Amino acid sequence: MSSTATTFDSAAPPEAGPRAFIRRLRHGDEVAHTITLVFAASILLVTSTIVYELWTNSHLSRAKFGWNFLWTRVWDPIFDNYGALPYIYGTLVTSAIALVIAVPLGLAAATFLAELAPRRISDGIAFLIDLLAAVPSVIYGLLGIFVVVPLMRTVVGPVLKRTLGFLPFFQGPNYGVGFLTAGIVLSIMVVPFIISVSREVLLTVPRDQREAALALGATRWEATWKVVVPWARTGILGSVFLALARALGETMAVTMVIGNATVISASLFSPGNTIASTIASQFTEASGDLYLSALIELGLVLFLITFILNGLARLLIVATERGGQHA
Amino acid sequence: MKRNILLVCLLLGLAAAVGADSTVLLNAAGATFPAAIYTKWFDVYHTQHPSAQINYQPVGSGAGIRQLAAGTVDFGASDVPMTDEQLAQSKVKVLHFPTVLGAVVPSYNVAGVSGDLNFTQKALAGIYLGTITKWNDPELTKANPGVKLPGDDIVVIHRSEGSGTSFIWTDFLSKVSDDWKNKVGKGASPNWPVGLGGKGNDGVSGLVKQTPNSLGYIELVYAVQNNIAYGKVQNAAGKFVKADLAGVTAAAASSKDMPDDFRVSITNAPGAAAYPISSFTWLLIPAQIPDAAKRDTIKAFLKWMLADGQGYNEGLTYAKLPQNVIAKESKAISLIQ
Numbered sequence: 001m002s003s004t005a006t007t008f009d010s011a012a013p014p015e016a017g018p019r020a021f022i023r024r025l026r027h028g029d030e031v032a033h034t035i036t037l038v039f040a041a042s043i044l045l046v047t048s049t050i051v052y053e054l055w056t057n058s059h060l061s062r063a064k065f066g067w068n069f070l071w072t073r074v075w076d077p078i079f080d081n082y083g084a085l086p087y088i089y090g091t092l093v094t095s096a097i098a099l100v101i102a103v104p105l106g107l108a109a110a111t112f113l114a115e116l117a118p119r120r121i122s123d124g125i126a127f128l129i130d131l132l133a134a135v136p137s138v139i140y141g142l143l144g145i146f147v148v149v150p151l152m153r154t155v156v157g158p159v160l161k162r163t164l165g166f167l168p169f170f171q172g173p174n175y176g177v178g179f180l181t182a183g184i185v186l187s188i189m190v191v192p193f194i195i196s197v198s199r200e201v202l203l204t205v206p207r208d209q210r211e212a213a214l215a216l217g218a219t220r221w222e223a224t225w226k227v228v229v230p231w232a233r234t235g236i237l238g239s240v241f242l243a244l245a246r247a248l249g250e251t252m253a254v255t256m257v258i259g260n261a262t263v264i265s266a267s268l269f270s271p272g273n274t275i276a277s278t279i280a281s282q283f284t285e286a287s288g289d290l291y292l293s294a295l296i297e298l299g300l301v302l303f304l305i306t307f308i309l310n311g312l313a314r315l316l317i318v319a320t321e322r323g324g325q326h327a
Numbered sequence: 328m329k330r331n332i333l334l335v336c337l338l339l340g341l342a343a344a345v346g347a348d349s350t351v352l353l354n355a356a357g358a359t360f361p362a363a364i365y366t367k368w369f370d371v372y373h374t375q376h377p378s379a380q381i382n383y384q385p386v387g388s389g390a391g392i393r394q395l396a397a398g399t400v401d402f403g404a405s406d407v408p409m410t411d412e413q414l415a416q417s418k419v420k421v422l423h424f425p426t427v428l429g430a431v432v433p434s435y436n437v438a439g440v441s442g443d444l445n446f447t448q449k450a451l452a453g454i455y456l457g458t459i460t461k462w463n464d465p466e467l468t469k470a471n472p473g474v475k476l477p478g479d480d481i482v483v484i485h486r487s488e489g490s491g492t493s494f495i496w497t498d499f500l501s502k503v504s505d506d507w508k509n510k511v512g513k514g515a516s517p518n519w520p521v522g523l524g525g526k527g528n529d530g531v532s533g534l535v536k537q538t539p540n541s542l543g544y545i546e547l548v549y550a551v552q553n554n555i556a557y558g559k560v561q562n563a564a565g566k567f568v569k570a571d572l573a574g575v576t577a578a579a580a581s582s583k584d585m586p587d588d589f590r591v592s593i594t595n596a597p598g599a600a601a602y603p604i605s606s607f608t609w610l611l612i613p614a615q616i617p618d619a620a621k622r623d624t625i626k627a628f629l630k631w632m633l634a635d636g637q638g639y640n641e642g643l644t645y646a647k648l649p650q651n652v653i654a655k656e657s658k659a660i661s662l663i664q
Contacts, residue, residue, distance in 0.1 A: 076518035077489075078511065145533065153538075175482060175523055175538060260487030260524025271523045281526070284387030285489025285515040287413065292393075 051303065058297035060290050069297060075262045075278075077286070082294035084301050086262045090179065090272040091305065094254065095247040097183025097268070098190055103240055105187075106194030107229075110236075113195070114202035115224045126199060133192040141256035144185040149176040149257060152184075157269060172267040175259065180268035182258040186250060190243035197242060201235030202228060234317055241313040248306055251276040275302040349378060351624045356384040357391020357404030360429055360491050360546060361608045364645050365404065368636050372628055379624045388491050389515060395421065395611050401621060403611035406491020407515060408590035420614040422663065423589040424629060424656055425607035427637075428579050428646035430547040430570045431495045432557035432604070436535050437462055438477055444558040445470040445567045448595075448603075451560070452504035454481055454542060456511070457521035462540060470567070477540065484534045484543035487524030489516035495606040496544050499594040544604075547575070548644045562603040563595045572646040574602035580649035589656070605646070615664055622663060629660050 024030045061069065065082060072083020113122045153176030160170045205228045213223035229236070259271020260281065273281075275298050286292045355365075362385035369381040386394070388405035395403030396417040408423055433446055450466045453459030459466055462476040486493045494515045501508040511517050523538075525531035528549040535543040547570050550557050559567040568574055581598035585591055595603045612629070616622035633656055637647050648656075 074518065078514040078517050145537075150537065173480065173482075177523060177534070255487060255526055256530070260526075261522065262518065273524075281488035281524075282516050283390075285389035285491075287389040287392060287407075287410075287515070289416075 051300075054296055054300040054303060058293050058300050060293035061297040062293075064290065065294075069294075070301070073262075073264060077282070077288070077291050080288060080290050082290075082297075084275070084298055086264050087273055087275045087278050087298060088301065088305070089264050090258070091248060091274040091276070091302065093179050093268075093272070094182045094186055094258070094274055095244060097180060098186035098247040099240065099244060101184065101187035102191045102194055102243060106191045106239075106243070107198060107236065109191075110195045110198035110202060111224060111229065114199045115220075115228065122199075126196065129192045129196050129199075133196060137189065137250060137253040138256075140185055140189050141253035143188070144181065144253060144257040148181055148185055152176045152178075152181050168266040169268045172265070172269050174269040175271065177257050177259040178267075178269050178271045179258065179265075182254050182272075182274070183268070185253050185257050186247045189250065189253060190246050193243045193246060194239045197239035198232070198236045201232040201239070204235075205231045233320055237313065237317055237320070241310065244309060244313075245306060248302065248309070249276050250274075251280045255281060275299075275305075349620070351379050351620045353379070353381045353401045353621060353624060354384075355381060355391075355402045355404060355610075356386050356394050356400045357611070358388045358406045358491055358608055359385040360406050360548075361404065361427055361645065363548075364427055364640060364643050367639055367643060368632060371639065372631060372636075375631075376627070379628065381628070387489070388494075389489060392611065395419065395613070401616075402613065402625065404609065405611055406606065406608045407494045408592075408609060409611065422612045422614050422659065423609045424612060424659070425589050425648060425652055426610055426632060427640055428575045428605055428607055428648065429491075429495070430575045430602055430605040430646070431492055431499075431544050432547050432550050432570045433542060433560065434532060434535050434545050434550060434555055434557045435542045436538065437540055438479075440474060440476065442474065443556070443569060444474065445561070446558050447561045448503035452500050452507050454483060455485075455500060455519075455521070456504070456506055457483075458506075470561070479540040482538050482541035483519075483522030484531055484538070484541050485519050485522050485524055486516075486531060487526045490527075491515065491606075491608070492528070492544070492546055493517065495594065495604060498592055498606070499604045502592075502595045547571075551644045560603055562599075562601050563597050564599045564601075566599050568600070568602045570602045570604070572641060572644065574600055575605040575646035576649055577601050578603070578605045579607065579646075579652060585652060585655060587659075589652075589659070607648075612663060614662060626660055626663055629663075630657070633657055 021030065061082065065072065069082065069084055070088070071085050072081075073085050074081050074083050075086065076082070113125055117125070153174060157174035157176070161174065164170045209227055209231055210223050213227040214220070218226065254274050255277040258273060258277060260273050260277070261271040263270055263272050265272070279295055279298055283295055286295055362383065365383050369383055373380050383404075388407050391400075391403040391405050392409055392413060394400045396413065396419070398418050404426075406429070409417070409421060414421060433451065435444060437444070444467075447466060447470050450459060450464070450470065453464075453466060460480055461478055462481055463478045468476055494513060497507070497511065497513040497517050500511070501513045511520060523534060525534040525543065528545045531543040532545050532549070532553070532555055535541045545555065545557070549555070557570065559569045562568050577598055578593050578596040578601035581596045581601050582591060582593045589607070589609065591607070593605055593607065596605075610629075612625060616625065633648070633653050637653070640647050
C-alpha cells in the first residue's frame with residue numbers, strides 16, 4: 001500500500017513523528033487504542049490482584065500443610081487440621097454431573113431452535129432462555145429444596161437403585177440431598193448458557209454452507225449434524241466452558257441441596273460439599289488465623305482448578321480446529 | 328463564581344448541621360442469634376435517647392470477634408466467649424457482658440411418634456457420634472416407655488455453616504461424653520462424624536420436616552416462633568426437661584461460680600429445673616475507649632440494657648438474665664474506661 005493513501009488502514013504500519021501522532025489522535029485511533037488497552041489491562045490487574053491476595057493470605061496454611069493440603073481428607077476447625085480433598089472431589093463430581101446432563105440437552109435444544117424451529121418461535125423461546133440465565137441462584141436453590149429433593153428421594157433415587165443399583169454410584173442411603181441432586185440443580189442452572197450461546201453461534205453459520213450440503217444430496221438432518229454443528233464447534237465448546245465455569249463456582253444453590261458433609265464417596269446419593277459452598281458456609285464464623293488461612297487456600301485451589309480446566313479447554317479448541325482443517 | 332458561592336454555602340450549612348447535632352454514632356457487629364433483640368434494643372434506645380445511634384451488623388460471631396480485634400467496630404457481639412488465645416491476639420483489651428440467654432433443642436421427625444420424646448445425654452452423644460444408629464436403640468426405648476419407636480436408621484442433621492448454635496450443642500456433648508470431647512470437641516463448625524448439613528435454623532428444620540426418621544437441633548427461639556415440636560433433654564440432675572424461657576434462666580442462675588470476666592459455659596448446669604443445652608450470648612466491649620462521648624454512651628446503654636432492656640426479651644422469646652448476673656454486670660460496667 002502506498003504511503004500517499006488518504007484513508008487510514010489499521011493494518012498499515014504506524015507513521016512515526018509527532019505530526020503523524022497528532023493526525024492519528026485527531027482521527028481517534030490513538031484515543032481508542034489507549035482506552036481499549038487500559039480496559040484490557042484492567043482484567044489482567046484484577047486477575048493478578050486476586051491471585052496475589054489469595055496467595056499472601058493463605059500463607060499460614062501453605063506453610064503448615066504444604067502440598068498435603070490437596071490430598072488430606074480431614075477438615076477439622078477444632079483441632080486445626082485442614083485438607084481440601086473432599087471439597088475438590090465434590091466440586092469436580094457435581095460439575096461433571098451438571099455437564100453430562102446439560103450438554104446433550106442444551107445442544108439438542110439449541111440445534112432445534114436454530115435449525116428447525118420457525119424463526120418466531122425460536123426468538124420467543126430464546127427470550128425466555130435469556131430470562132432463565134438471569135434468575136438468581138438462590139431461586140434455583142429453593143427450586144432444588146422444594147421440587148428436586150423430594151423428587152430425588154421418592155421417585156428418581158428408588159428408580160435408579162432398582163435399575164442401576166449394581167453400580168457403586170447408586171448404592172447407599174438416599175436422603176434426597178447429595179452429589180446427584182446438586183449436579184441436577186447445577187445442570188438446570190447452566191443449560192440456559194449452553195442453549196443461548198450455542199443457538200447464536202449456530203445462527204451465524206453461513207447459509208451457503210447449509211445449501212451446499214443440501215445440494216450435494218444431504219438430508220436436512222445430515223446437513224445440520226455433519227456441516228452446521230461442526231462449523232460452529234468452537235463457539236459451542238465456548239458455551240460449554242462458560243457453563244462449566246458457572247458450575248464450578250456456584251455457591252448458594254449447591255449449599256442448599258448438597259447435604260454439606262465432608263465426605264468422599266463413590267455413591268452419588270451421598271451428601272458432600274464443594275469448595276465454593278464450604279467457603280461461603282464457614283467464612284463468617286472462622287475464628288482462628290489458621291482456619292481463615294485454610295479457607296483462603298481453598299479459594300486458591302478453586303482458582304487453580306478453574307485455571308487448569310480453562311487451559312485444557314483452549315487445548316481442546318486448538319486440537320479440534322486442526323482436526324477440522326484436515327477433514 | 329456562582330457555583331463557588333453555592334458550594335461555600337453548602338459546606339457552611341453542613342458544618343452547622345454537624346455542630347448542632349451531637350449524635351454519637353456507634354458501629355457494632357457480630358452474632359446473628361441475638362440480632363432480633365439487639366436491633367429492638369438499639370432502636371428503642373435511640374428513640375429514648377436521640378443522641379445515641381447504634382448500628383448493628385449481624386455478620387456472625389467469628390466475624391464480629393475479628394472486626395473488634397482489628398478495631399474496625401466500636402464493639403462486637405458473640406455467642407461464643409473469646410478464647411484466651413483470641414484475647415491475647417486482640418489489639419484491644421476486651422470485656423464480656425452477657426445480654427440474653429438462648430437454648431438449643433432437639434427436633435425430630437419419626438413416623439408414628441407424636442408426643443415429646445425423651446433424650447438421655449448418652450443418646451444424643453451416641454447419635455451424633457454415629458454409635459447409635461437406629462431409633463429403637465435400647466438407649467432411646469428405655470427413656471421412652473410406651474412409645475413405639477421404629478427400627479429405621481436415624482438421619483442426623485446439623486448446621487452446615489459455622490454457628491453459635493452448633494457451638495452450644497457441641498459444648499453440651501463435650502461435657503456429657505468423653506468420646507465426643509476427644510474425637511470431635513466443641514466449636515462453631517466441628518468435623519461432624521455423621522449427618523447432613525442444613526443452612527441456618529430454617530435449613531435444619533426444613534431438612535428435618537422433609538426427611539423421614541431424622542433428628543436435628545435448632546434454637547429454642549426459632550422452634551417457639553415457628554411452632555416446631557421438640558423433645559425433652561435429660562439434665563445434670565437426671566430429670567428430663569422441656570426447654571422453655573424459665574428453664575433457661577434457671578440454668579443460668581444455678582451456675583453459682585460466675586467468673587469475673589463472665590466467660591462461662593452453662594451447658595449441663597446443676598439444678599432440677601435447669602435446661603441443660605443453654606448459653607449466654609455476649610457483647611464484647613473494649614476496656615479502654617478513648618473517645619469520652621462514645622464511652623459514656625456505651626456505659627449508659629449497658630445500664631439501660633440490664634434494667635429496662637431485659638423487659639423486651641420475652642416478647643421476642645429470649646430468656647432474661649438472672650438477678651445475680653445483672654447485679655454482677657452492673658458493677659463490671661465501671662471497668663470500661
